[in-house]
Amino acid sequence: MTEFIAMGGYAFYVWTSVAVFFGVLAAEALAPLAQRRRVLSEIRGRLQRRAARAQPPRGEAP
Amino acid sequence: MNILLLWFHKLGSPPTFYRLAGLLLPWCYGIGLVLGLVALYGGLVLAPRDYQQGDAYRIIFVHVPTAWMSLFAYAFMAANAFIALVWHIKLSEILAIASAPIGAAFTLIALVTGALWGKPMWGTWWTWDARLTSELVLLFLYLGVIGLNAAIEDRRQAARAAGFLALVGIVNLPIVHFSVNWWNTLHQGSTVRLMGPSKIDAAMVWPLLLMALATHIWFFGSVLMRARIALLQLEGGKDWVRRVALDEGAGND
Numbered sequence: 001m002t003e004f005i006a007m008g009g010y011a012f013y014v015w016t017s018v019a020v021f022f023g024v025l026a027a028e029a030l031a032p033l034a035q036r037r038r039v040l041s042e043i044r045g046r047l048q049r050r051a052a053r054a055q056p057p058r059g060e061a062p
Numbered sequence: 063m064n065i066l067l068l069w070f071h072k073l074g075s076p077p078t079f080y081r082l083a084g085l086l087l088p089w090c091y092g093i094g095l096v097l098g099l100v101a102l103y104g105g106l107v108l109a110p111r112d113y114q115q116g117d118a119y120r121i122i123f124v125h126v127p128t129a130w131m132s133l134f135a136y137a138f139m140a141a142n143a144f145i146a147l148v149w150h151i152k153l154s155e156i157l158a159i160a161s162a163p164i165g166a167a168f169t170l171i172a173l174v175t176g177a178l179w180g181k182p183m184w185g186t187w188w189t190w191d192a193r194l195t196s197e198l199v200l201l202f203l204y205l206g207v208i209g210l211n212a213a214i215e216d217r218r219q220a221a222r223a224a225g226f227l228a229l230v231g232i233v234n235l236p237i238v239h240f241s242v243n244w245w246n247t248l249h250q251g252s253t254v255r256l257m258g259p260s261k262i263d264a265a266m267v268w269p270l271l272l273m274a275l276a277t278h279i280w281f282f283g284s285v286l287m288r289a290r291i292a293l294l295q296l297e298g299g300k301d302w303v304r305r306v307a308l309d310e311g312a313g314n315d
Contacts, residue, residue, distance in 0.1 A: 008117035017175040021124040028167040043307040
């Protein structure tokens with residue numbers, strides 16, 4: 001196990017590479033989650049503002 | 063209209079694509095992650111030590127698949143940009159723009175892990191070698207596409223401008239790929255080859271290929287994820303988006 005972690009003396013280079021691999025991919029995958037929440041709440045805000053105007057939205061099919 | 067064309071049109075319709083992408087993407091992320099972990103186990107634990115580079119060579123298992131992905135993502139982006147520019151297909155615009163940040167992420171990993179591999183093996187983090195320089199240009203191309211897309215207000219126009227840049231930048235792909243053959247510099251030649259035998263042991267090659275598969279699947283999961291959000295943004299006023307927004311609002315936040 002210690003030998004595995006030591007990576008023949010190249011531990012720093014090998015494990016940093018693996019960490020960069022996981023770190024960047026995780027950031028890349030998590031970033032859209034926040035964006036998705038923001039987009040959906042923007043859309044909901046727009047819908048609420050429209051409803052608050054208490055007027056049937058114009059230009060829609062009867 | 064024949065059945066294939068009909069199916070294609072249905073798939074291209076935003077609500078259908080949104081729904082199907084939502085079904086597919088957890089599988090892409092899940093399978094990508096599992097295969098990636100198995101590949102890393104194979105690469106870091108099972109594969110034998112390299113007789114020349116010792117254990118440092120194990121960086122190959124993250125470096126080479128991500129470098130392949132940096133090219134694959136660009137080709138995917140450019141192909142979609144081409145379809146978007148010629149046939150004005152909205153979904154292709156979205157897929158092209160969605161793949162840019164993912165490609166940039168893979169390019170960044172390839173560059174950083176390359177530096178981490180270069181330091182112990184070549185004695186330097188960076189050199190203006192043809193392969194390294196063209197890969198850096200690739201990163202700048204991705205950033206250019208992302209930046210140009212973000213700089214223009216109108217979503218459709220932004221996607222077209224960014225798509226055009228993506229198409230122009232495609233000249234860099236063969237330069238990256240063949241740089242190790244065209245210029246004889248520090249970066250080593252291809253280890254795994256489609257044509258002819260690979261210059262690597264079988265115990266080393268399967269984790270490498272499995273990681274390549276894992277990153278491809280992960281890439282598609284990420285593309286679907288980002289494309290769904292872009293669709294919500296682009297179709298903000300439509301009924302189906304309203305339903306999605308209200309359904310999610312009733313759920314958690």
